[in-house]
Amino acid sequence: MLRHGRLTPGARLLDLATGSGYSAALACHRLGDQNVTTLDVDPYLTQAATVRLNRTGLRPRVVTADATADGLLPGQYDRIVSMASVPRIPASWLAALAPGGRLVTTLAGTGLIVTADKTRDGGAAGQVERDRAAFVQTRITTASSSEGDVTVSPLPVLDVMQAWEVWSMLTLTVPGIEHRNGTGDDGSRMTWMLHPDGSWARARTANGERTTTVHQGGPRRLYDALEAIRWRWIEHGELPVYGAKVTVTPDGETTLTHGGWTATL
Template sequence: MDWNPHAAALAAKAAHPGSDWWVSLRETPRHLLVERWFTPAKDGWTVVDGPSDKEAWAAAAYSDTTLVTRVGPVHADHAEAGQTVTGLPTSSSTLPSLVVTMLRHGRLTPGVRLLDLATGSGYSAALACHQLGDDLVTTLDVDPYLAQTAAVRLDRIGRHPIVVTGDGNSELPGTFDRIVSMVSMPRIPAQWLTALAPGGRLVTTITGTGLIITADKTDDGGATGRVEWDRASFMATRTGDDYPLALNDLFTTASTDDGEVTVSPFPVLDVMQAWEVWSMLSLIAPGIEHRTGTSDDGSRMTWMLHPDGSWARARTEGGERTTTVHQGGPRRLYDVLEQIRWRWLEHGELPVYGARVAIAPDGETTLSRGGWSTTL
């Protein structure tokens, strides 16, 4: 495959001539790091084998899109052709423009020691090696197969960062000037601050939100920074082969029980497409599973499910603006959403983007802006 024209086209989409990342994107053969990936199917996911269809391989590898490489405990390298795999994505090769965004927020100046968290396919490590040199890049993944395979494929393209299998929530393998995470975190682990050199910088996203946090280490061992105006969302960090099972039993309850019935003045909202609302809701009530759909008559519907047993179901009938809401369990999740939507309308924005970030040495993280604050 003559991959260079494809990589040049990707560089034109994900960066621009003169950008620090232009040459890195043009000279990194992404296809050799992602040989197989999953695509959505009717009842799950099916695998695509790149070497078997080089045209499709080039088109996928050099598009500015995320390629899912692992679903549940099954890696695309191990999936059988024609097999349908069910579950949530648990690893991917993130879209290149987002990888570049995260690395750019890391301010990778010459000579800094980088920890790239969540190796995945190794693509972010490859770009960072091109920028800094192999000896200054360490990349870590909780999955032994991902780490080992990435090391082999990085070697194949001439890149040799330090590749470590480990948990990003535990003690980190060294001291670093930059920590850039390609996996989302519920809060900043204290171990990151311990491993961060004086004046060092960390970059991560917060689980269940579209928020990128950047923060620089302070003399007391904590860090201060802000929520960037860019938006991004990554898979949540995990410690095992898979994420907890979806709340299907609670979904059945939420779809059949009447619960407490109210009427909302707002039409149904696809919360996860409204990034400000979704992010603020996840900060206030983390862990909500959102589902959307339509009823038999075409009415728009949404469900909110939480591991504590709280649930909500909302339906906006065709042609109507108001919504019938059913709620049950220990908390009224839809009421929390409504309060956020009212604030959104009254202020014209929500305070999450651009918020100040203060991280204590133990990792306790507080976001604040315009009189609003929350602690993760």
Template sequence: MDWKPHAAALARAVVRPSSPWYQPVVDTPRHLYVPAWFTAGPEGWTRTDGPADEEAWARAAYTDQTLVTQVGPHHADRAGPRPVAGAPTSSSTLPSLVVSMLTLGELSEGHRLLDVGTGTGYSSALACARLGDSAVTTVDVDRYLTEAAADRLASIGQHPMVVTQDATEELPDEYDRIVSMVSVPRIPASWLSALRPEGRLVTTIAGTGLILTADKTDDGGATGRIEWDRAAFMQTRSGADYPPRLDALFQKIRAQEGKGVGVSPFPVLDIMQAWEVWSALTLHAPGIEHRTGIDDNGTRTSWMLHADGSWARAETMPDTRTATVHQGGPRRLYDLLDQIRWHWIENGELPVYGARVVIAPNGTTTLSRGSWTLTL
């Protein structure tokens, strides 16, 4: 494949020519990092083999899009022609977001970088092109991912340190910058221990669209803010797959009458598309699983499920602006959602974006903005 014109076109689409990340995008053959990927369909995730159709391969690899490379424990490199089921567990993130995260890291020559979440190795390749191999360490919990990424990096002459381990555990070195391409529920204490004085970390908060940047402080903690930009990554995991979805609870309550039945003044919301509301809800009640559906009559339904047994189901009929809400379990999840939506309407915004961040040396992370404060 004559990939260089494609990489140059991708660079023009995702980064300004004046950016120090422009040339790394131009010089990096992204297609080598994604020789196969999955596409979602009605029967599951279907594998696409890149070399089988080089034109389609180039079009996919050099478009600013995320390519899912692993579903559950099934990696596209090793999958057969039959569709697989599950949730994505690794991908080649859209290049514009990778560049944005690296840019927020404020990297310069001489900095040592820890790239958290090796994935395909593309972010490490960009970092090596900018900083040099010896300045880059990349870590992932999945051995196949690290081994495949190391091979692909080596194929273009790059040899960063590639480590297979849980990134939330003790890290193998010290770094000036930690940039994470996976999300965390709070900042691991190991990151702060490994971050050098005046070091900087960049990550996203699990289950939200919030990017957190923070600079190390003299006490071993860090201070920073939630950026105004938004992004979401897969969450860190400790095994080959994420914990199973709450399918049993969903089947139990899918059409069940709730112990608490009420009417919301708001129509059903696709929470996952309302980033500000979704992020605020996750901060206040982490771990909620969201599902939505529309029946043949046009009734919109949303379900909220939690591992503690709490659940909610809301339905908005066609041509109505309210929702009938059924709730059960120890907490009233939909009441919390409505409180957040009222705050949004009454104040014109939620306090999550732009919030100040204070991180203690043990990783305890507190967000605040105005009179609002919350500890993860």
């Protein structure tokens, strides 16, 4: 993430999601303590990181605050690098960037790294890097035990979160899906898909088989959305998410485009 930030000498960096303090330490060696601010919402993490950094002789500015809230000073940073995922680029980050400043983040629920440089109108423009990273925190939920609609797919069960392109594309298409995978006592492969709107799907590929029995219910057909993306992947050999162009308006509306495909967050 720091590499994508292009930390040139003298750049003022905001390191978001302090964690252990490791990224802040690397940035201090590159830019000097006086040019590094690291921020995290968890006071325990910022306190522990401060102690850890000070023990190694490093003293960046450490702040406890919500990274997505207002409060960052306008034009204060030349680089913003986030180790936490966001649904779209916060407007407060754009305001905090100096003219020509650069931001790096991942989009929530995907493996996509977005890099963008601030534009004259206060927005930003860049791309989805042909690289991947994810900072994910999932909730524990329970799938429906009802039968729902039952269909048969010719494709075997896929561990979506290990297929980064498919996972990222699905999240952009239907944000908010949670995924679970497992193996039955008979060796069958199983997956569950859950959405806050009450939509759900579960699928099972029997041991030694390739076809999949799919159950799904709720207002949307989650497995159908997944299948459409998988067929596009099979037919074209790739999906348009990596290498997509990114434009961000000053209020944070984030649009990805690649060929005829577009997604707005």
